[in-house]
Amino acid sequence: MNPRLAMVLALAAAACGPKVSKEKPAAADPAYVFPHSTHVDADVDCKACHPMDKATKLEAGVRHVKVPANVTKIQPCADCHDKDFPAFKPPARHAPFRLRFDHAAHLPRVKGDCKRCHTAPPEQGDKQAKAPPMGACTACHEHQQDFAEARCVPCHVDLKGYQPETAFKHEGEWLRAHGALARPSGESCAACHDQTYCAECHSPQTAAGRPSIVFPERVERAYIHRGDYVSRHMIDAGANPASCRRCHGSAFCESCHELQGLSKLSPATGETNANLRRPRSHDQDDWATPGTPGALPRHGPAARRDIASCAGCHDQGAQATCVGCHRVGSPVAGTRSPHPKKFLSAHDRGDISKNEMCRVCHG
Amino acid sequence: MRISIPLAAALALLAGQARAETIDVSSTTMLQIGQQTRGGANPFDPQLETVAPAFEILSIAARDVRNPVLRDLSLFVSTWGSYELAEPRWDTGTPEAKLNGDLVTLYAQARMFGRRVTLRLGREMVSTGVARMIHLDGGELVALLPAGFRLQGYAGVPVTQRFGARTTLRSWSPVGGDLAYGGRVAFAYGLAGYPGRGLELGASANFVEDGGDPVRQEVGADFRLQPFRDLTLTGLAAYSVWEERASELLARASYSVTRRFRIEADARYYAPDLFLARNSILSVFSAEDRRDFGAAFTYELTRALEIGAGYHVIVEPGETEEEKDFVGSEAALQVEWAGGPTRLGLEVDYLDALENGYLAFRVFGRRDFGKFFGTADVLSHLFRESVNGEDFAVTGTVSAGMQLAKGLSVVIAGNAGVTPFLEQTFDVMAKLAYNSIYRAREVR
Numbered sequence: 001m002n003p004r005l006a007m008v009l010a011l012a013a014a015a016c017g018p019k020v021s022k023e024k025p026a027a028a029d030p031a032y033v034f035p036h037s038t039h040v041d042a043d044v045d046c047k048a049c050h051p052m053d054k055a056t057k058l059e060a061g062v063r064h065v066k067v068p069a070n071v072t073k074i075q076p077c078a079d080c081h082d083k084d085f086p087a088f089k090p091p092a093r094h095a096p097f098r099l100r101f102d103h104a105a106h107l108p109r110v111k112g113d114c115k116r117c118h119t120a121p122p123e124q125g126d127k128q129a130k131a132p133p134m135g136a137c138t139a140c141h142e143h144q145q146d147f148a149e150a151r152c153v154p155c156h157v158d159l160k161g162y163q164p165e166t167a168f169k170h171e172g173e174w175l176r177a178h179g180a181l182a183r184p185s186g187e188s189c190a191a192c193h194d195q196t197y198c199a200e201c202h203s204p205q206t207a208a209g210r211p212s213i214v215f216p217e218r219v220e221r222a223y224i225h226r227g228d229y230v231s232r233h234m235i236d237a238g239a240n241p242a243s244c245r246r247c248h249g250s251a252f253c254e255s256c257h258e259l260q261g262l263s264k265l266s267p268a269t270g271e272t273n274a275n276l277r278r279p280r281s282h283d284q285d286d287w288a289t290p291g292t293p294g295a296l297p298r299h300g301p302a303a304r305r306d307i308a309s310c311a312g313c314h315d316q317g318a319q320a321t322c323v324g325c326h327r328v329g330s331p332v333a334g335t336r337s338p339h340p341k342k343f344l345s346a347h348d349r350g351d352i353s354k355n356e357m358c359r360v361c362h363g
Numbered sequence: 364m365r366i367s368i369p370l371a372a373a374l375a376l377l378a379g380q381a382r383a384e385t386i387d388v389s390s391t392t393m394l395q396i397g398q399q400t401r402g403g404a405n406p407f408d409p410q411l412e413t414v415a416p417a418f419e420i421l422s423i424a425a426r427d428v429r430n431p432v433l434r435d436l437s438l439f440v441s442t443w444g445s446y447e448l449a450e451p452r453w454d455t456g457t458p459e460a461k462l463n464g465d466l467v468t469l470y471a472q473a474r475m476f477g478r479r480v481t482l483r484l485g486r487e488m489v490s491t492g493v494a495r496m497i498h499l500d501g502g503e504l505v506a507l508l509p510a511g512f513r514l515q516g517y518a519g520v521p522v523t524q525r526f527g528a529r530t531t532l533r534s535w536s537p538v539g540g541d542l543a544y545g546g547r548v549a550f551a552y553g554l555a556g557y558p559g560r561g562l563e564l565g566a567s568a569n570f571v572e573d574g575g576d577p578v579r580q581e582v583g584a585d586f587r588l589q590p591f592r593d594l595t596l597t598g599l600a601a602y603s604v605w606e607e608r609a610s611e612l613l614a615r616a617s618y619s620v621t622r623r624f625r626i627e628a629d630a631r632y633y634a635p636d637l638f639l640a641r642n643s644i645l646s647v648f649s650a651e652d653r654r655d656f657g658a659a660f661t662y663e664l665t666r667a668l669e670i671g672a673g674y675h676v677i678v679e680p681g682e683t684e685e686e687k688d689f690v691g692s693e694a695a696l697q698v699e700w701a702g703g704p705t706r707l708g709l710e711v712d713y714l715d716a717l718e719n720g721y722l723a724f725r726v727f728g729r730r731d732f733g734k735f736f737g738t739a740d741v742l743s744h745l746f747r748e749s750v751n752g753e754d755f756a757v758t759g760t761v762s763a764g765m766q767l768a769k770g771l772s773v774v775i776a777g778n779a780g781v782t783p784f785l786e787q788t789f790d791v792m793a794k795l796a797y798n799s800i801y802r803a804r805e806v807r
Contacts, residue, residue: 135557135592147558151478151507153435166619167559167587167595172661172671173627179496180597180615180629184549184563184587186491187481187505195488196422196441199467202488202496205524205535206465208420208443209454213395216776216792217762219727219738220699220706227742227758228782231750232721239677239691239716240653242611245537245638246495250645252535256453260409261402277403305680307636307649320644342650346607355576357642 029127030091034067036121044076046114056104058097065090095128098157109140150187159192175222204247234309241308250315257313289332304340318360327361383425383438390797391420397778397790399453409784415448416455435474441467456524456535465525481505489517492547492567493583493601498522498536499543511553516546521571538571539640540578545569557592576642580604583611593619603637608650610637623663627673630656654678655693667702671695679717689717704731720747734766746783753783770799 040046047053048068055064067088071077110116117132137143137155146152152159164170168181168188182189189198200211201223208214212223224236237244261277285291287298303310314320324330326338337344352358396415403409422441430436444464447455455463470485484502494517501519508514521543523534534540547567554560565585571578583601590596594616601611615629636649659673675693682689694713700706710725727740743757750756758780766772778790 138556138558143553143558147553147561153478166557166593167589167617169619169625171669172625173629173659173673176629177615177617177627180599180613181587182490183492183599184565184585184597189490194424194439195468195470196424196439198488198490198496199441199498203467203498203522205456205498206467206522208418208445208465208467209395209416213792214391214393214418214420214794216740216760216778217729217736217738217764217774219729219740220708226725226740227760228744228756228780228788231753231756231783232744232746235714235716235719235721235746235750238718239679239693239714239720240655241635242633242638242653245635247537249535249537249539249640250643251533255456255458255535259401259453259458301683303645304649304684305651305682307645307651308639310648311639311643311645315639315643315645317644322644322648339647340650342608343606343647346605355642356574357576357644357646360644 029093029095032122032124032126032129034088034090035124037123040115040121042076042080045112046118047112048076050114052103052107052114054104056102058099058101060093060096063090063093064103098159098162099131100155100157147188150185150191152191162192164192175224202247204252205249237309237312238306241306245308250311253312254315262313300338317357323360382429384427384429385425386801387422387424387426388797388799388801389420389422391418391794392796393418393420393792393794394448395790395792396449398785398788399450400784411785412450414450414452416445416452417448418443418445433473433475435472435478437472438470439472440469442469443467456527463525479507486522487519489545491515492545492565492585493569493581493599494545494547494567495538495569497538497543497545497569497571501543511551513549513551514546515549516544518542518544537638537640538579539642540571540573542573543569543571554590559595560589560591562589563587571640573640573642577605578640578642580641581610603634605641606637606650608634608637610634624660625662626658626660628656628658630654651680653680657693659695668698668700670699671697677716682717691715691717691720705729715747718748719750721745722747736764738762749783751783756780756782758782758788770797772796772798 049066050064051066052064055062067090068074068077069087070084071081072084106117107114117136118130119132119136120130122129138147143155168185170178178189199207210223210225210229211218211221212226215221215223233244281287281298281302284298286295290297314322322338325332339347349362352362394415394417396413398411399414400409401412420441420443423439425438428436428438442464444462445455447461447463451458451461456465457463466486468486468488470483470487472481472483474481482502482504486498486500487503489497489499489503492515499517499519499521501517503517504515506514519542521534521536521538521540523536523539527533545568547565549563549565551563552561554562563586566583567585568582570580581601581603583599585599586597588596595618597613597615599611599613600609602608603610610633612632613629614631615627617625617627619625632652632654634650634652636646636651639646655675655677657673657675659671661669661671663669673695677691677693678688679691680689681687692713692715696711697708698710699708706729708725708727710723710727712721712723712725714720714723721744723742723744725740725742727738729736729738739759739761741757741759743755745755746753758778760776760778762774762776764772764774772795774792774794774796776792778788778792780788782788
């Protein structure tokens, strides 16, 4: 390699090099020891201990706590306390704030009433302060449009650590519900989840493996293919054929069915059609051809009610087994159209020219 | 490959300007050993093959990449590679190759014009409207317009496995094809009060073509209405323009009666054949529809204990055209207890469909011991009609792991079971995972 080019590339690599600090996991904050609710109930002003008038931002290392030392000598403490306590210094907070907030700007607007937002103070034993609900913000701020448009920045640093509530609460039938919410509110989902997260389940064509295999330790996650899914996949597919088809194309099914000697095109076994393993339904005498003259073979109604199941083995375009009999002019085609009424009402002969697939039989 | 010095210098200059504020890195090195069946054409029994893929799975998200041009630039990539140490798995995507790999996502996202325009380019997923989570190589643009309107458009090539041919015939993608495009126009009207209150209405379209032939042509409408804090209504209607009938209708309501008690109800109509590609030869034989509707609840009995149950009626076509619709059932019950380092769960599922059904039980648990953890998970199914001559399947998985230093953790897992297709099955897995966040600047 040209030495000058190597030098320039080395400089580029150095410029790209991570001059970053690794975020250390925040140590757990110690539990609260101060009996907040006792003092709130006694109408002690929060400002007696929390001088927030000049606090313009939330900082992990700054507590904004100044407990009076001589409680027996100052009001309103002296109303209850007849004994002084040793000076109390609250321990430092480690957990970073994920929110930007200016107490100094807000206190005049609520006339110094902290309880307007802080509806529940931290109790003894709590390891985290109870953050005001977001409704406290939106009671004054018109953020509905921002919420609808998933514009959480700049108030929120990010949404890590927040648990969604009400509509977006991830519980109960969340697996069934989340798609219905993502369709109108996909950008809201994106506020917390990158597509790499969605792709863990929603990209079976490119994924390394089933999530339940890659993450067996995540027992709390709702993985639909958990355990021995091979034995029950046909039952689930029969009950809800569209569910499989949202993620899996026919060729995905065939990739396995061919290796198992189930599909007609079976390069792994090279078996003839007669030797293939088939569903039990296919072994009925009148499955492929009518049992009695004029009757319908059984495969017709079965295909009508669940064509997606057929596609798991027979979706090979012009080579599909259906074409041999159903193409126009076939000696066994008969006069009855294989198309359902709803199909015929939507398509006329003009559509044949718009879809090469039609010409396989009508060409 | 030839790289000119001016180009390299320009790259160096740009690299010097661009630096991510936050980089999330996740790396998983995994070895899995198990057995799969092969063949078994009459009159022979299937053969058991040992598979032993070794994986490296990598995911990187670089957020807030500072650069002189775009605001809020983020880059995302998730990818993997594998090597088959024994027989190839069925789902390698390229059965003839020992070495495999794929790109799951690789996209850049930028916000512009005061964050009113979001642009995503690369291998990504589109979820909104009738797109149905389409995975494509292309771009998507979301523009926030005045008066609560939002415009979204996307175009690209549907992704298939292992960079293979994009045609429907051998593509694993449910949409196949070589061109996909669509968009959605939405209107959001926010109501004062609790965040999320308001109405969102959307109209969308999705078209997929394969060599000019139609694969999918759908239009639809969707909504989310949250009239007050605890009630949310959602709905979707999708219509196939090509087949001139509805492909999916969905209505759903969720209501938090109290903080601890939540109920949900939904009703759905769908036409399974319209989930097949329109250029599939099988798309011309069926025009049936199905429906399901039901309700569910979750109740937080205590802070640690939660129960939930749901029941849905499923209506599917009868066995023959003359027969009435079959009315089946789907039910679920969950109990979960999480106290301190211990989590225990019980799930019962019941399915009664026309062709078959099952009753399933699952018991799982996880216990953390400081830097160590262990899990156990047992799942059994009792089939209504036998599967491969067997009435039940039961599998159990145990795993154990340990947090190592600097974001590293190690997990080993073993799975054993008795299934209709395998009298005995054993799998083992070991993985070394690395998860970490690097910050150039903490933003507060």
